[in-house]
Amino acid sequence: MNRLVTIPISHYCEKARWALDRAAIDYIEDQHLQIFHYAATLWAGGGVTAPVLTHATGVLPDSNAIMRWVDAQRRLVAPLYPADRLGEVEAWVHRFDEELGVPGRLIMYQETLSYPVEMVRWIAGSAPAYQSSIFTRGFSLARRYAKARLGVSAEAAKRAHAQCMGLFDEVHGLLKDGRLYLLGEAFTAADLAFAALASPLVIPPQYGIPLPTVDELPASYAAIARPFREHPAGRYALRLYETERHLRAPTC
Numbered sequence: 001m002n003r004l005v006t007i008p009i010s011h012y013c014e015k016a017r018w019a020l021d022r023a024a025i026d027y028i029e030d031q032h033l034q035i036f037h038y039a040a041t042l043w044a045g046g047g048v049t050a051p052v053l054t055h056a057t058g059v060l061p062d063s064n065a066i067m068r069w070v071d072a073q074r075r076l077v078a079p080l081y082p083a084d085r086l087g088e089v090e091a092w093v094h095r096f097d098e099e100l101g102v103p104g105r106l107i108m109y110q111e112t113l114s115y116p117v118e119m120v121r122w123i124a125g126s127a128p129a130y131q132s133s134i135f136t137r138g139f140s141l142a143r144r145y146a147k148a149r150l151g152v153s154a155e156a157a158k159r160a161h162a163q164c165m166g167l168f169d170e171v172h173g174l175l176k177d178g179r180l181y182l183l184g185e186a187f188t189a190a191d192l193a194f195a196a197l198a199s200p201l202v203i204p205p206q207y208g209i210p211l212p213t214v215d216e217l218p219a220s221y222a223a224i225a226r227p228f229r230e231h232p233a234g235r236y237a238l239r240l241y242e243t244e245r246h247l248r249a250p251t252c
């Protein structure tokens with residue numbers, strides 16, 4: 001059986017989950033909280049980051065490798081990587097990974113690391129209960145670790161905010177001509193990556209694990225999320241979640 005090792009809240013893991021779900025590929029998800037995931041990803045044959053997918057003949061230690069593998073398993077009418085747009089799709093996915101995934105995650109940590117109990121509830125998914133319990137009790141250590149590993153600070157979050165807003169404006173620029181999807185008329189890995197990686201900013205209700213509503217977020221986080229949700233690119237990400245996240249893609 002395919003096994004996907006994840007950090008449940010991770011939006012890179014969400015990319016992999018979404019791709020597998022969309023192609024109706026069976027898998028077991030093995031969820032672990034941050035730091036605890038190291039044992040699971042390394043044991044699975046991956047590196048220090050999640051997701052890692054183990055399948056019958058190999059190990060894929062990266063969300064983009066997983067999306068590419070999914071495409072190779074099924075002849076989808078709308079593949080994630082259409083052959084005639086490969087370069088463009090890959091370029092957008094790479095940009096979203098670096099310019100949205102990384103700064104969006106930093107904002108999420110900056111805005112939640114002061115709320116240990118709520119945060120652990122939001123990020124836990126179905127990770128083992130002992131992990132949540134240790135995480136909550138050792139939260140000050142986890143907070144220090146997150147700050148050091150990801151460079152979380154108020155100053156960095158401010159820069160991250162400007163970077164994400166700039167990218168949202170750029171995405172809006174693409175969509176202005178009325179196209180249905182980022183590259184035209186078909187959903188691709190670029191759309192999936194944009195919507196999944198925008199999740200910490202737009203908080204989609206259809207995310208792969210239950211998220212708090214915007215009103216349940218700490219006030220300062222909600223004040224950041226609302227303008228992103230109302231931005232045309234944010235509305236686009238929310239629409240993709242609503243219409244595509246739980247859709248099974250037709251095969252040829």
Ligand SMILES: N[C@@H](CCC(=O)N[C@@H](CS)C(=O)NCC(=O)O)C(=O)O
Nearest residue numbers: 010011012048049050051062063064
């Ligand atoms: N390029 C990787 C990045 C994945 C990634 O950064 N995952 C984060 C979770 S959001 C992680 O596992 N971080 C753990 C760490 O860096 O210690 C992918 O797309 O799979």
